[in-house]
Amino acid sequence: xxxxxxxxxxxxxxxxxxxxxxxxxxxxxxxxxxxxxxxxxxxxxxxxxxxxxxxxxxxxxxxxxxxxxxxxxxxxxxxxxxxxxxxxxxxxxxxxxxxxxxxxxxxxxxxxxxxxxxxxxxxxxxxxxxxxxxxxxxxxxxxxxxxxxxxxxxxxxxxxxxxxxxxxxxxxxxxxxxxxxxxxxxxxxxxxxxxxxxxxxxxxxxxxxxxxxxxxxxxxxxxxxxxxxxxxxxxxxxxxxxxxxxxxxxxxxxxxxxxxxxxxxxxxxxxxxxxxxxxxxxxxxxxxxxxxxxxxxxxxxxxxxxxxxxxxxxxxxxxxxxxxxx
Amino acid sequence: xxxxxxxxxxxxxxxxxxxxxxxxxxxxxxxxxxxxxxxxxxxxxxxxxxxxxxxxxxxxxxxxxxxxxxxxxxxxxxxxxxxxxxxxxxxxxxxxxxxxxxxxxxxxxxxxxxxxxxxxxxxxxxxxxxxxxxxxxxxxxxxxxxxxxxxxxxxxxxxxxxxxxxxxxxxxxxxxxxxxxxxxxxxxxxxxxxxxxxxxxxxxxxxxxxxxxxxxxxxxxxxxxxxxxxxxxxxxxxxxxxxxxxxxxxxxxxxxxxxxxxxxxxxxxxxxxxxxxxxxxxxxxxxxxxxxxxxxxxxxxxxxxxxxxxxxxxxxxxxxxxxxxxxxxxxxxxxxxxxxxxxxxxxxxxxxxxxxxxxxxxxxxxxxxxxxxxxxxxxxxxxxxxxxxxxxxxxxxxxxxxxxxxxxxxxxxxxxxxxxxxxxxxxxxxxxxxxxxxxxxxxxxxxxxxxxxxxxxxxxxxxxxxxxxxxxxxxxxxxxxxxxxxxxxxxxxxxxxxxx
Numbered sequence: 001x002x003x004x005x006x007x008x009x010x011x012x013x014x015x016x017x018x019x020x021x022x023x024x025x026x027x028x029x030x031x032x033x034x035x036x037x038x039x040x041x042x043x044x045x046x047x048x049x050x051x052x053x054x055x056x057x058x059x060x061x062x063x064x065x066x067x068x069x070x071x072x073x074x075x076x077x078x079x080x081x082x083x084x085x086x087x088x089x090x091x092x093x094x095x096x097x098x099x100x101x102x103x104x105x106x107x108x109x110x111x112x113x114x115x116x117x118x119x120x121x122x123x124x125x126x127x128x129x130x131x132x133x134x135x136x137x138x139x140x141x142x143x144x145x146x147x148x149x150x151x152x153x154x155x156x157x158x159x160x161x162x163x164x165x166x167x168x169x170x171x172x173x174x175x176x177x178x179x180x181x182x183x184x185x186x187x188x189x190x191x192x193x194x195x196x197x198x199x200x201x202x203x204x205x206x207x208x209x210x211x212x213x214x215x216x217x218x219x220x221x222x223x224x225x226x227x228x229x230x231x232x233x234x235x236x237x238x239x240x241x242x243x244x245x246x247x248x249x250x251x252x253x254x255x256x257x258x259x260x261x262x263x264x265x266x267x268x269x270x271x272x273x274x275x276x277x278x279x280x281x282x283x284x285x286x287x288x289x290x291x292x293x294x295x296x297x298x299x300x301x302x303x304x305x306x307x308x309x310x311x312x313x314x315x316x317x318x319x320x321x322x323x324x325x326x
Numbered sequence: 327x328x329x330x331x332x333x334x335x336x337x338x339x340x341x342x343x344x345x346x347x348x349x350x351x352x353x354x355x356x357x358x359x360x361x362x363x364x365x366x367x368x369x370x371x372x373x374x375x376x377x378x379x380x381x382x383x384x385x386x387x388x389x390x391x392x393x394x395x396x397x398x399x400x401x402x403x404x405x406x407x408x409x410x411x412x413x414x415x416x417x418x419x420x421x422x423x424x425x426x427x428x429x430x431x432x433x434x435x436x437x438x439x440x441x442x443x444x445x446x447x448x449x450x451x452x453x454x455x456x457x458x459x460x461x462x463x464x465x466x467x468x469x470x471x472x473x474x475x476x477x478x479x480x481x482x483x484x485x486x487x488x489x490x491x492x493x494x495x496x497x498x499x500x501x502x503x504x505x506x507x508x509x510x511x512x513x514x515x516x517x518x519x520x521x522x523x524x525x526x527x528x529x530x531x532x533x534x535x536x537x538x539x540x541x542x543x544x545x546x547x548x549x550x551x552x553x554x555x556x557x558x559x560x561x562x563x564x565x566x567x568x569x570x571x572x573x574x575x576x577x578x579x580x581x582x583x584x585x586x587x588x589x590x591x592x593x594x595x596x597x598x599x600x601x602x603x604x605x606x607x608x609x610x611x612x613x614x615x616x617x618x619x620x621x622x623x624x625x626x627x628x629x630x631x632x633x634x635x636x637x638x639x640x641x642x643x644x645x646x647x648x649x650x651x652x653x654x655x656x657x658x659x660x661x662x663x664x665x666x667x668x669x670x671x672x673x674x675x676x677x678x679x680x681x682x683x684x685x686x687x688x689x690x691x692x693x694x695x696x697x698x699x700x701x702x703x704x705x706x707x708x709x710x711x712x713x714x715x716x717x718x719x720x721x722x723x724x725x726x727x728x729x730x731x732x733x734x735x736x737x738x739x740x741x742x743x744x745x746x747x748x749x750x751x752x753x754x755x756x757x758x759x760x761x762x763x764x765x766x767x768x769x770x771x772x773x774x775x776x777x778x779x780x781x782x783x784x785x786x787x788x789x790x791x792x793x794x795x796x797x798x799x800x801x802x803x804x805x806x807x808x809x810x811x812x813x814x815x816x817x818x819x820x821x822x823x824x825x826x
Contacts, residue, residue: 214401
């Protein structure tokens with residue numbers, strides 16, 4: 001087999017695949033009217049914020065060799081929690097802190113059970129998915145929690161002029177987009193430049209070795225789930241801001257989008273590989289596909305089929321790349 | 327300096343339940359000494375070393391490190407005290423780079439941020455010190471060769487200036503050239519004053535590299551002293567505790583007609599050209615360095631890898647392109663070199679592992695008669711003298727030697743006619759090895775044909791009728807055993823003009 005320059009690059013820089021994928025998707029829809037406009041790009045970015053923030057936590061977990069199915073439920077829980085806090089008249093900073101604590105609590109429980117009792121993360125977080133969903137319904141008394149719509153938390157995900165109080169141009173992305181990208185940069189740096197981050201890769205690559213090398217694997221895993229939970233809390237705040245209410249039944253199935261984003265971005269479910277940048281690109285690919293299909297006027301079922309195929313295709317291409325390495 | 331005692335273990339005892347793993351073991355190593363720790367599997371070597379590395383704590387006994395009492399609480403503590411362990415199975419994180427692996431767990435950092443300049447410098451120093459300055463530090467280690475990976479392990483051990491390095495079967499997956507390199511590294515470390523505990527089943531290697539030896543048997547120290555004062559057979563006697571008149575039991579067999587013919591076989595990468603004929607009642611050995619394409623050759627012969635060119639005839643009919651299931655139907659059995667990942671279903675029980683390829687004897691309409699299955703398995707257990715507690719015991723509780731006998735038993739239960747054995751004696755103790763040789767001899771005696779791959783030349787010369795030597799994907803030469811010497815095999819395997 002002759003090795004082309006491209007495939008050689010692709011095996012050295014695994015991120016090239018997802019980036020090319022995103023470029024292809026954008027090209028696919030570029031002729032569609034209204035797609036490549038500043039307004040629409042802002043819409044795509046805004047639609048991706050929740051998945052991106054949750055994927056930051058999920059990337060850590062998947063790289064460490066774990067999985068988390070409780071994302072969607074924890075996002076719903078923290079959005080209901082946040083809505084209560086807003087209706088109590090608390091300032092935005094406190095609302096966010098409360099949501100981070102709420103999400104972190106679920107992360108802590110997940111991490112304690114998984115690391116402490118050496119239980120399978122798939123099962124533990126499957127259970128926690130039910131617990132968190134139930135808890136959010138209990139917290140919301142089985143209905144949405146509404147609050148005074150004037151809260152500044154709404155501006156996180158909505159352009160002020162949409163809410164109708166200001167004259168800010170519509171193409172200007174809301175603060176949530178900036179927060180998501182900023183957090184991505186921070187977490188990416190943590191993953192690559194800190195001892196904690198590199199130990200996550202080491203544990204996912206070979207946990208027994210990591211332990212032999214004196215890495216405190218249980219503690220590291222606990223931290224991974226804890227921080228991921230806090231990021232879900234932040235995603236919950238974004239969810240709250242987007243809907244302007246706390247809905248206990250929101251974000252059902254979000255976990256699948258988030259896992260798909262991480263995997264499309266080049267992570268392996270067996271751990272040891274994956275990157276934050278890849279996950280962000282993965283999330284953007286899916287959001288762009290959805291948005292583009294809407295613009296073209298493809299029906300909903302077609303979108304679902306296309307996105308499902310893209311996930312399989314992405315993993316298939318990754319397998320091919322891996323085989324070339326070996 | 328030479329005579330300073332580095333480590334002293336006195337009267338160490340350790341029990342696991344009713345089993346006495348160590349009983350009054352004494353062990354002592356000085357600075358700048360290579361000390362061979364010898365013993366069969368289960369003799370207590372691993373337990374002793376696990377005590378030293380902090381994984382177990384002893385029930386009784388004193389450990390003095392540099393004259394001070396030493397009781398490591400965990401691997402990190404042992405490492406901080408200057409003890410490094412290099413395990414039998416390579417323990418690297420395959421996705422991380424060589425540099426990251428060398429400093430794993432001891433990354434130079436400030437407030438949690440890695441100082442990558444410093445890390446590169448330390449890693450480079452470590453590999454320079456081992457005369458491997460060209461080792462690509464940025465590459466993920468799964469792209470590196472086995473020998474390079476081992477250098478990374480040793481480099482990791484030498485970080486933080488380990489003064490006592492424990493090497494557990496370091497050569498079991500290395501070729502002869504790499505072993506020579508490893509020995510020069512060991513000598514270098516010794517000359518720098520480090521103490522090395524060298525654990526190996528290869529007694530010749532122990533004799534070559536070690537200054538002192540300690541032999542353990544059934545958890546007791548049965549002998550120690552200077553390596554130069556002891557003979558090979560004395561060592562074996564100490565280890566086994568009984569006379570093994572011959573490690574290679576004679577078993578008369580006559581070579582009959584051709585059963586398998588391989589012509590110009592080439593795979594997608596390796597091998598590139600392999601020719602040999604296998605006969606009834608023959609043990610055919612394949613020698614070669616790691617990476618010569620031996621495993622790939624037999625995998626292709628068993629239908630596991632694609633055949634790109636050439637042909638394979640079994641009993642005269644063309645069976646070049648095939649799948650393992652068809653091969654089994656043809657009467658070919660394959661024992662993988664990778665016992666843990668390919669050879670056995672580790673978490674399934676003894677009976678299932680023994681019978682899994684051939685349920686026909688005790689199934690009716692697809693239902694398995696468990697009583698009959700266990701009867702069959704029991705026969706095999708008795709025939710091969712496999713030590714188990716019960717047939718429903720899972721295989722991962724058994725020792726390496728017994729596991730390997732179960733892999734072999736599966737082929738026997740299958741009633742195979744052609745046995746392809748890839749490194750069947752790797753990592754098992756001498757007594758088990760000898761039993762495997764005996765089984766191979768019996769098979770040949772019964773008129774079966776055996777292909778035997780090994781990196782250990784004495785055993786090839788001991789049991790084979792014919793030996794073929796591979797080099798860089800090509801079967802260079804095959805001759806009857808009597809026409810080979812160890813040196814000749816090696817020079818063919820290296821490719822004559824030993825350029826590397």
